Amino acid sequence: MFGILLRVMKFLRPLSIALLTTLFAILPHDQSAAQAIWSSEHGDFGIGYDDGDIEPHWHLHNGAVVGGAPVDGSPEDGVEFEPENLMPQIPFAKSTARAGGAEWDFVGVAAGHATWVFPAAEDPALPFIGLGAEELDPPDWSTPFTVTLTGISGSGVTAGGFFSLYTTDSFGAPVVSMASANGISAADHTQIAAGAHAHYNWAFTQPGRYDVTFEITGTHGADGAKSASATYRFNVVPEPSTYALLGLGLAALGWARRRR
Amino acid sequence: MKQPFLASVFCVALVASTSAAEILTSHADIRFDYLTANGTWDCHVQYGGSIEEPAVEADPESVAFPVRDLPSSGAGDRYAQPGSASFSFTGTPAGQPLWILPQSDRGYTWPGFDNAQVAGTFLSYQPSDSRTTTAARWWKISLVSVGYSGASSGSPHFSLWTTGAGGAPTVWMATSDGIASTDCYYTTENSHSHLNWGFTKLGVYRITLRPSAFLANGSLVENGDHTLTFAVGTLATWRATHFSGPEIVDEDIGVPLADPDGDGAANLIEYAFNTDPNVPSSAPLTPGSGTSGLPAVLLENIGGTDRLTIDFVRRKSASNPQITYHPEFSGDLATGSWVAGQALSVTSIDSNWERVKVVDSQPAGTRRFARVRIATQAEISY
Numbered sequence: 001m002f003g004i005l006l007r008v009m010k011f012l013r014p015l016s017i018a019l020l021t022t023l024f025a026i027l028p029h030d031q032s033a034a035q036a037i038w039s040s041e042h043g044d045f046g047i048g049y050d051d052g053d054i055e056p057h058w059h060l061h062n063g064a065v066v067g068g069a070p071v072d073g074s075p076e077d078g079v080e081f082e083p084e085n086l087m088p089q090i091p092f093a094k095s096t097a098r099a100g101g102a103e104w105d106f107v108g109v110a111a112g113h114a115t116w117v118f119p120a121a122e123d124p125a126l127p128f129i130g131l132g133a134e135e136l137d138p139p140d141w142s143t144p145f146t147v148t149l150t151g152i153s154g155s156g157v158t159a160g161g162f163f164s165l166y167t168t169d170s171f172g173a174p175v176v177s178m179a180s181a182n183g184i185s186a187a188d189h190t191q192i193a194a195g196a197h198a199h200y201n202w203a204f205t206q207p208g209r210y211d212v213t214f215e216i217t218g219t220h221g222a223d224g225a226k227s228a229s230a231t232y233r234f235n236v237v238p239e240p241s242t243y244a245l246l247g248l249g250l251a252a253l254g255w256a257r258r259r260r
Numbered sequence: 261m262k263q264p265f266l267a268s269v270f271c272v273a274l275v276a277s278t279s280a281a282e283i284l285t286s287h288a289d290i291r292f293d294y295l296t297a298n299g300t301w302d303c304h305v306q307y308g309g310s311i312e313e314p315a316v317e318a319d320p321e322s323v324a325f326p327v328r329d330l331p332s333s334g335a336g337d338r339y340a341q342p343g344s345a346s347f348s349f350t351g352t353p354a355g356q357p358l359w360i361l362p363q364s365d366r367g368y369t370w371p372g373f374d375n376a377q378v379a380g381t382f383l384s385y386q387p388s389d390s391r392t393t394t395a396a397r398w399w400k401i402s403l404v405s406v407g408y409s410g411a412s413s414g415s416p417h418f419s420l421w422t423t424g425a426g427g428a429p430t431v432w433m434a435t436s437d438g439i440a441s442t443d444c445y446y447t448t449e450n451s452h453s454h455l456n457w458g459f460t461k462l463g464v465y466r467i468t469l470r471p472s473a474f475l476a477n478g479s480l481v482e483n484g485d486h487t488l489t490f491a492v493g494t495l496a497t498w499r500a501t502h503f504s505g506p507e508i509v510d511e512d513i514g515v516p517l518a519d520p521d522g523d524g525a526a527n528l529i530e531y532a533f534n535t536d537p538n539v540p541s542s543a544p545l546t547p548g549s550g551t552s553g554l555p556a557v558l559l560e561n562i563g564g565t566d567r568l569t570i571d572f573v574r575r576k577s578a579s580n581p582q583i584t585y586h587p588e589f590s591g592d593l594a595t596g597s598w599v600a601g602q603a604l605s606v607t608s609i610d611s612n613w614e615r616v617k618v619v620d621s622q623p624a625g626t627r628r629f630a631r632v633r634i635a636t637q638a639e640i641s642y
Contacts (some may be wrong), residue, residue, distance in 0.1 A: 042452065094641040099426040104427075120364075121363070122447070124451075125396070135311055137312045145526050168423040168425075170456045171342045171429075172346075172428055173427065174427065175364070203425065
């Protein structure tokens with residue numbers, strides 16, 4: 001079987017390269033508009049407020065690597081992106097095994113199973129994703145903001161993947177804010193005060209894309225109760241061999257058609 | 261050379277320092293920045309600040325990080341060492357109290373490390389330290405020393421660790437096995453991070469740190485030791501409130517038996533009776549209504565007999581003051597002659613203080629003496 005594939009590859013090298021390039025552009029098939037890929041360093045799920053509206057966005061700090069190069073918004077401390085225009089990405093090779101113990105079952109896979117986590121303690125090789133409300137002035141807000149998970153979809157979900165958001169206490173026990181494995185409800189939320197900043201572990205259990213929808217609510221002292229909803233996208237890069245095999249398969253189809 | 265302080269010489273008042281430390285009870289970052297123009301590292305503690313107000317950039321010796329001696333299940337920072345082998349690095353046995361400032365914000369003192377450099381100042385490399393897993397523009401914070409000033413009779417230990425996405429701790433610094441070059445925290449250029457800070461005894465900890473990095477040209481820059489003060493428990497926090505930096509541990513200024521304002525009341529007495537250790541005063545408490553002052557002794561007719569009474573303010577035991585109050589009476593001041601008084605009333609003043617009145621069990625007679633003796637607890641049993 002492998003021998004046949006090798007012979008096919010030899011004939012189809014130029015064709016397969018063209019097909020693979022096309023595949024990278026179209027896989028996974030739920031990509032919409034062109035998205036910048038954030039691959040490392042610090043950025044935040046940002047909460048802004050403008051003209052009476054809560055404005056969810058990504059706020060990437062200077063030095064965060066997007067599209068392979070560090071962003072620099074100087075003299076500002078960073079660069080902002082609409083949620084749909086930026087995608088934090090974690091490579092397949094950066095998986096970690098789910099820890100043992102029933103307290104970790106919320107993750108949605110068995111102990112030892114691979115998970116892909118954007119960590120709360122910075123790893124320079126990965127996006128360091130915080131939750132940031134520093135653009136907001138504490139005296140303006142009567143309540144902290146509540147960020148609630150309201151929906152999740154995408155190829156990662158279709159593949160059976162789950163999302164969870166958690167921190168760990170001083171002894172390493174998980175403190176869970178959101179977990180899609182046991183269903184999505186109002187319980188899947190966390191809070192952040194205006195002006196504050198916090199880091200979490202953002203965990204995914206299968207490769208693929210995740211479109212995660214959050215609702216953000218808070219009470220403005222003068223303007224009253226406010227809410228906004230936005231979908232943020234995350235990517236867990238599938239295993240490289242998946243691309244190669246798919247590429248070979250399509251290349252073989254193309255060759256077969258040409259032969260006819 | 262320090263001169264021994266003469267408690268009885270009231271006319272020589274040591275000029276008390278009023279440089280009290282700012283007690284930081286929320287997010288505060290220890291910033292180490294390498295100043296390329298000077299070739300030195302700078303250290304500030306940055307706190308406060310919002311979109312509307314600039315943050316305060318304080319000299320590290322002017323601030324202190326308090327650690328509350330209350331259960332962590334409530335508004336406190338006292339935990340129990342969980343007993344798994346992975347936490348023996350903390351330096352205290354399983355089940356023993358462990359005071360921790362947390363990696364994740366719990367709404368109180370929350371120290372972090374911060375750095376701001378022109379991007380590319382530091383060399384990108386992979387340190388030969390298994391706690392780092394990739395090449396990056398690393399810099400390092402090394403533990404130089406930990407000074408301790410407190411009542412504990414055991415060995416106080418300090419440790420610094422992070423818990424990862426999988427829960428297992430990464431230990432950066434731990435004094436329980438001594439201080440070596442591995443007691444260091446690696447972090448990256450322009451990063452901001454939070455860690456768990458652990459302390460095994462009540463008291464004041466003076467932690468000296470040294471930043472270092474390789475510049476992009478490969479040269480090592482390592483200078484500028486800075487000391488941070490952590491105050492674990494009520495007594496330590498009081499000392500840090502009234503004295504700052506090196507004064508807290510200065511034998512003539514901030515230690516419990518020093519009397520920097522020269523008013524005859526040592527710091528421990530000023531702590532016990534809610535007076536200011538930097539302002540000389542021997543004013544007694546106003547009986548029945550006062551909230552601060554030395555114990556007031558009166559001759560009163562109680563139940564038909566003239567007896568001595570003592571009115572004094574007392575720190576509530578629920579606040580874990582680390583001292584006990586012993587109101588006592590004697591006929592002749594002889595050692596061993598002091599006998600406890602009888603409680604007449606206890607009136608709550610606020611969440612931390614109460615006012616107590618006790619009476620001599622003996623009638624006044626020819627002469628009687630009264631005192632309140634303060635004893636320090638080396639450890640508190642909770």
